[in-house]
Amino acid sequence: MAYYVLDAAGFESDDPLVGFLTVARHHGQLPDTADYVRKATAERDEGPLHRLFREDTFEQVANIDANESTVADALIDRSTGGEGSWEGFCEWLHEIHEQDRFTQIGKHVLGGRKLSFKESEQLSEEFYDGVLQTWSALVLADKTSARHLTSEVDLPSEMIYGSPTPRRTAIDAKVRTLQWDAKRSGVDDRTRSLNEKREQARREVRSRAEDFAESSDSVATLTLPTGLGKTLTGLDAGLTVLDRKAGDGRLVYALPFTSIIDQVATESESVFDVDRVDSDVLTVDHHLSETRVPLPGSPEEVPDDTRADAEAILGESWRSGMVVTTFVQLFESLAGPGNVQSMKLPSLYDSVVVLDEPQALPHRWWALVERLARLLVEEYDATVIAMTATQPKLFTGSEDDETAELVPDPERYYEGLDRVRFELGPSVEAALDGEPAPLDYDRAGQRLAEVASEGASVLSICNTIDSARELTQSVEQHANPLVVNDVYDRVLASEGGKPADISPELTVERALDGWDSDRPLLVHLTTRHRPVDRKHLIDVAIELTEHELPVVFVSTQLIEAGVDVSFDRVFRDFAPLDSIVQAAGRCNRSFDRETGLVTTWVLEPPEGRERTPSAAVYDYGGDSLTKIAALALAEVYDGDPMDEYTVTRSAVESYFGKLNERGVGNPEYLKHIKKADAETLGRLSLIDEPPSVEVIVTRTREEKIHIDELRDAYREYDWETVEAKTELLKPLQVSVPMYGSDDEELFAHCSPIDERDDRLHIDARQARFDDYFDATEGVVTPDDSVEARLL
Incomplete structure (x- = not known):
């Protein structure tokens, strides 16, 4: 019909x-x-x-x-x-x-x-665009209508079709408060100068954003160095454009990693004086979040589960005024959405989409992302703002087809920076000459220990979990550090309850109680740690560095972007140039010390591996991103440490230019759009992960009680409780990649949750799980013989 x-x-x-x-x-x-x-x-x-x-x-x-x-x-x-x-x-x-x-x-x-x-x-050409629009609109209408017909909960039309957006003036008020606090407490000249640059950039961007909103352009870039307040500036720019647009659009703020979403969401809560749980202004949407929009004024007799279901529909369909989400949620929903995913698409009409760190998008997706951005602009009348310190050539088809830049003359902000110098270790110098000479972990760990012994705070970013583990063990041998992960473990055991209730200040206090100033503090962090523990240990690291204590923080790339922490020294295993620059953003981030030093080296393969971690992660499918990075560095390197501008502007621009010359983006993805192969597009993923085992780790008595209640709920067919406990346990869940056909046998002695739930359970308090969990390393496997574990 x-x-x-x-x-x-x-x-x-x-x-x-x-x-x-x-x-x-x-x-x-x-x-x-x-x-x-x-x-x-x-x-x-x-x-x-x-x-x-x-x-x-x-x-x-x-x-x-x-x-x-x-x-x-x-x-x-x-x-x-x-x-x-x-x-x-x-x-x-x-x-x-x-x-x-x-x-x-x-x-x-x-x-x-x-x-x-x-x-x-x-x-x-636009057939698939039309199918997505009409299909997603019908799905949303059908589900919201069905909700009204099958329950006493009425979804208000103003929430289905519109929503209150954050007020841009709240950003001005927040900045005035910060300025007043700084003036009252007193700041040094360097900090004052940095704050002035941040405010200058924000006001210049706002002025440009006003002009941009009135123009015919719909895609813009916002290019500023790390540490210059890009989050506030990006929010300001997005709301400025949104205020000038007609319609009921919203602000969608998308980031590459779940590890930094909470930081942006927390800052947004503070600026706009809202609560992501109880407000229809802000929604946080990623795989670990409870995505919901509170529903006002339903009858008291409506059951809680019915109300919660309605609030989940509003959350899943992005009906709040501002959504903080991941690239995965945004672009996979645009490319080949599932039925529920499609409900968010009607919310994109007249919206402003801020892409924070777009260079982190997988290169195979770049051409598809550009096509999806065109879909947003042409079919949804949306505006896209790509914001980063290392701007990729993502939305420019040619030299003559440049997008609008919201920062007038970005060069001024880079030229005036003198926060860090970039030092190439001998192993990288050899790589520039085409003859890699990787550094062994014994010497690398010794170097980190020496720097920390001088009283400096040190961050070392590795490319794989195995590499980070081996480097951490080397630091322990050479520095005899106080391991903060173990202190946190003891705090959990003594305090009990929920990790979220334990403040980072308490862990720092307990660490300093047993600390000898002649030894550094050590923090180890990878994706083998539970999400709740990652957040806590990052917050602890921020506290330690603010106290100017000698700390060695060894991590994978999860600390690389967006985390507001500042170290004296940063060591980065060799990587693409944008990753090296992002890592440098954790060094002397706020000009709170003299010029910092970022050292890049090439670490050797971990024990049992054949390839260096940098090659294993970044050189694949005939493309070698590390070789392109080496070619770009070779153009500017003269044997001495390089200033910030030389690397972050000259070398990075050369790197992205060379990348574009070789062709970026899988052309097959565009063919799927042309042929309207929605099912095939739905199988594409931004995260290229092997099959994995999902493990829930409990470290306190209260966490174990939630597991017991989940198992009881399965036995009693209490699906409401199953859903609630599953949501509650997400921050305790670790995904462990399985690379071989026999790998799952490594967890054969772990307890399954239920025959209907394939997640495994590890109770870290029981000795029988000692082979599976370590306070410092997180989830481990008794026989760690599989391929390198990546971020």
């Missing part, structure tokens, strides 16, 4: 097919268009699609004709502006059935009498 109505109403080209697919799949996921249409309209088999479109259809039409033909006629008459009718539809359906003309639908994607698929000529 959808096909007939659109055809009768005068819609042309692919529009009737868009309607056909939208209605046919609004309870499921969009399919690969050609295969689906072929099976539904052309093939003469007895499969489910044949029965649905060839047999069930006529039974349903006969039933409507006998019982509700008047209603059907009124609906068609209104939908077609009087050009169609129920009688006309029945005649049309009978005609195409008699003449076997279902193929006229198929011919929109299938060409020729044999109905063989043609690569590109049957579908229009």
Whole structure:
């Protein structure tokens, strides 16, 4: 009927097919268009699609004709502006059935009498865009309507179609408060100068954003060095553009890593004086968050689970005024969304999308991301702002096709910086000459110990979990440090309760109680630590560095971007230039010391590995990102430490230029868009991960009680409690990649949650799990013989 109505109403080209697919799949996921249409309209088999479109259809039409033909006629008459009718539809359906003309639908994607698929000529360039828009709108309307009909909870139309956005003036008020606090407490000249630069940048960007909002442009870049307040400036720019746009759009702030989302969300809560849990202004959406928008004023007799379900629908459909989310949630929802994922797409109309650190997007996705940005701009009337210190050539098709830059003359902000110098270790100097000479972990650990012994705070970022583990062990041998991870473990044991209730100040206090100033403090952090523990240990590191204590922090890349922590020295295993610059953003971040030093080295393969960690992570598929980085560095390196501008501007621009020359982005992804292969697009992932084992680690008595209650809920078929406890336990869950067919046997002695729940449980308090969990290293495997574990 959808096909007939659109055809009768005068819609042309692919529009009737868009309607056909939208209605046919609004309870499921969009399919690969050609295969689906072929099976539904052309093939003469007895499969489910044949029965649905060839047999069930006529039974349903006969039933409507006998019982509700008047209603059907009124609906068609209104939908077609009087050009169609129920009688006309029945005649049309009978005609195409008699003449076997279902193929006229198929011919929109299938060409020729044999109905063989043609690569590109049957579908229009914007066909997939139209399918996404109409399908997602119908899914949202269907689910919200069903919610109203099946419960006493009424979803207010103002929440479904609009929402309050944060007030930009709140940022001005926050800045005035910060300025007053700084003036009252007193700051040194360097800090005062930095604050002045931050405020100058914010005001200049606001002025540019106002002009940009009035222009015909819809994509802009915002390029500022790390440490110059990009988060506040980006929020200000986004809200400035949003204020100038007509409509009910919202601010969508997307980041690459869940590890830094809470930091942005917490800052937003402070600036806008809202609570992400109890406000319809701010929603946080990632795989560890409870994504919901509170529902005002439903009757008291409405059950809590019914209300919670309605609030989850509002959260999943991004109905709040501001959404802080990940690139995964944003771009995978645009590319090939599942049914629930699609509900957020209607919220993108008239919105402003801020992409924080877009260079972190996987290179294979770059061409697709540019295409999806065009979808946002052209079909949703959205605005995109790409914000970073190392701006990739992501939204520029050529030298003559530059996007608008919201920072007037970014060079001024880079040229005036003198926070760090970049030092290339001998192992990197050898790599520039094409002859890598990796540094062994014994010497690397000794070097970190020596720097810390001089009273400095040190961050060392490794490329793999194995590498970080081996370097940490080397530091322990050479420095005899106080391991803060162990202190935190003792605090958990003594305090009990929830880790979220333990302040980082308490862990620091306990660490200093047993600390001898002749030895450094050591923190080790990787994705093998629980999310709740990662957040705590990062907060502890911030406290330690602010107290100017000698701390060695050994981590994988998860600390590299967005974390507001500042070390005296940073050591970075060799990586693409944008990663090296991001790591440098954790060194002398706020000009709170004399010039910092960032050392880049090439670490050797960990024990049992054949490739260096830098090659294992960044050199794949015929492309060597480290070689491109080496070529760019070779152009500016003269043997002495390099200043910040030389690396962050000159070398980085050369790096991205060379990257573009070699071609970035998988062209097959664009073909999937052209062919409207939604199911295939839905299988793409921004995170290229192998199969994994999901492990929940409990470290306190209260956490173990939640596991027991979850198991009881499964036994009692109490699905409401199962859902609530599953959400509650997410911060305790670690994903461990499995690379070999026998790897799962490594966890054979761990307890499963339930036969219906494939997650495993480790109780760290019990001795029988000692082989699986270590306070310093996190989740470990008894036989660590698999391939290198990545971030």
